[in-house]
Amino acid sequence: MLAIALKMLTGNRGKYFAIVVALGFTSFVMTQQPATFFGIMARTFSFLTDTGRVDLWVMDAKVQYVDDAKPMQDTKLYAVRGVEGVEWAVPMYKGSIRARLDDGTFQNCVLVGLDDVSLIGGPADMVEGHLADLRRSDSIIVDIDGASTRLARKSADGAARPLGIGDVVELNDHRATVVGLSRLSATFQSQPVIHTTYARAKAFVPAERKLLTFILVKLRPDADPAVVAERIRAATGLAAYDWNEFRYKTVLYFIRNTGILINFGLSITLAFLIGAAIAGQTFYAFTLENLRHFGVLKALGAGNGTLAKMVLVQALVAGATGYGLGVGGVAVFSHFVVGSNFRFLLLWQIPLITGLMILLVCVLTALLSIRKVIKLEPAVVFKA
Amino acid sequence: MSAATVLPVAGEIGGENLAVRLRGITRSFGRGESKVLALRGIDLDVRQGELMMLVGPSGCGKTTLISVIAAILDADAGDCRVLGHDLMAMRQSAKTTFRRGHIGFVFQSYNLLPSLTATENVAVPLLIRGHGRMAALTAARRVLGEVGLAGRRGGAARPAFRRPAAARRHRPGLGRRSGANRLRRADQRIGS
C-alpha cells in the first residue's frame, strides 16, 4: 500500500513538484542563511582564532569585543605577573596603523605587537619566512591576503605586484622590512594584518602614554581559570576572560549592536513560514484531490491506520526529497563560494535543525490531511 | 421521492441461506427543513447466488440501499444482516474488516487511481488484504489476461491509464473483472 501511496504522490507531477520545490527552497534558505550568519560571526573573533589559546586574556575592564582596544599602562603587566596562579604573562599590542605604499597611497592596517622574547600569539601558519625572523631589526610579517591585495604595489606598467619578503613598507614614517608572510583567518574589516614585536610596535605608533592592549596569561597547571581571573580583577581592576568567554563576548557585542541577528532571523523565519505554508497548503490540496481515491480504498477495506500511514509516507517522502534538494543546493552553493571572500560556516547543527523543522512541517501537514481522510465516509465512492 | 422497489429476478424468497436480510431499514439525510428520507423501512431478502436487480427512478434511494448493504453507509434503524453478519451491531473498524473480506464493488464511475497502471489498479483489493506486492500483481495480470486486457506489447499487462482513450476502452472490463474476482470469494456482487 505504501508503494501505491508513493505512486499517487509522484503521479501528481504538478503538486509533487510544487511541494518539493517549496520545501527545497525552505531547506536551502534555512541552511544557507544561518551558515552565512555564523560565517560572519566567526570573522568577528578571527583574531582570537589566529592568536591561539592562552589561558586568559587580560584587558581593560571596559573592553567590549576583541577589536575594541582600550590600552593599559605597561605597569599592569607586572601587576598581573604577581597574581597567584599566573605562570607567565606577556604583553600584546593591537591597534591600527597607516602603511604608505610605494605609489604614495595609504592603507590602514591592523598592527599586532608580540612579546619581544617569546613572540607568543604570533601567526601559527607561515606561508613564507619564520616567526623568529621578527627578531631581526625593523622586521614585520604581513598576512598573505593583505600582501596580495590591498598592500600590493602598482608598478609603472599598471600591473599589481604582491608585497613580498625583502620589500620595505613605511609605517607611520618608520621603515619596516617584510620578513615573512602569514596566513590568517579572514577578518571582519578585511584590513591587512601586520605582526611585529611589542617594542617595535611601540616605536611605530604615534607616541601615546598607554599601548598595552592585552596581557596574555598562562596559568600554573593546578590553577582554576575562573579563580585566577577573579584574583586579577581584584588585584588590578582589569578584566580577564578565557578564550571562549572572550569569543562569546565579542559575538554578543556584534549581535547586540548590529541588526545582523534580526536581519538573518527575519529572512530565515520568512523563508520558513512561506515555504511551510506553500508546501502545507499544496499537500493538503493534494489530499483533497485524492479524497475520492482514499474513499475507494476505504470502501475496499483499507483501515484508517493504513490510510494514515499512506498519507504520512507521502508527506515524509515529499519532505525528504525537498530537504535533500535544499541541503544539496547548499552543498553545491558552498562548493562554489569556498575560497572566495564569501562568509560561510556550515555547522553540523544547522542541517540537523533544518531537517527537524521540515519534519515538523511534514508531520503537521500530514496530521491535517489524515484527519480529513479518517473523517471521510466511504459512501463518497458512489457519488457521481 | 418513492421508496426503492426491489425486484427479485429469479426464485422465491427463502428463509435459508440468505446472503442479505433487511428488515425495516431507514436512512435519512440532512435535518430540519431539508431532511430527506431516502429509505423508509426497507425489507429485503437476497439468497446466496441469486442475481438481483434494483430498479427505480432517479433519487428513489437505490445507491443509498446498496451502500447500506455494502457496509459503507450506516442505516438509521432496522435490522441489517449480510452474509450472517449483523451490520447494525458493528463498529466502523469492524465494518472495514468486513468489507475487506466480503464485499466487492463495481463502480459506475470506475474510480480508478489515475497514477496506477491497470494491473496495479486491479491489484489494489489484494494489496489491501495484505497480499504481497509481487503476488498481487501476478494475480492481477492473470485476471486481466482472462478478460483479454493483457498488455498490447509483449504480453506485459501494463496499459497505463494516462491517456483517456485507452482508459475508456479498458475501464469497464477492468471493473467487471475486479468485481468478479471478489465475487468468487464473497459470493457477492453489487453494482451502483
Ligand SMILES: Nc1ncnc2c1ncn2[C@@H]1O[C@H](COP(=O)(O)OP(=O)(O)OP(=O)(O)O)[C@@H](O)[C@H]1O
Ligand atoms: N449524502 C447525501 N446528502 C443528502 N441527501 C442525499 C445524500 N445522498 C443521497 N441523498 C438523497 O437521498 C435520496 C436518494 O438518493 P440515492 O442516491 O440513493 O438515489 P438513487 O436511486 O441512487 O438515484 P440515481 O438513480 O440518480 O442514482 C435522493 O433524494 C438524494 O438527494
Ligand SMILES: [Mg+2]
Ligand atoms: Mg444512484
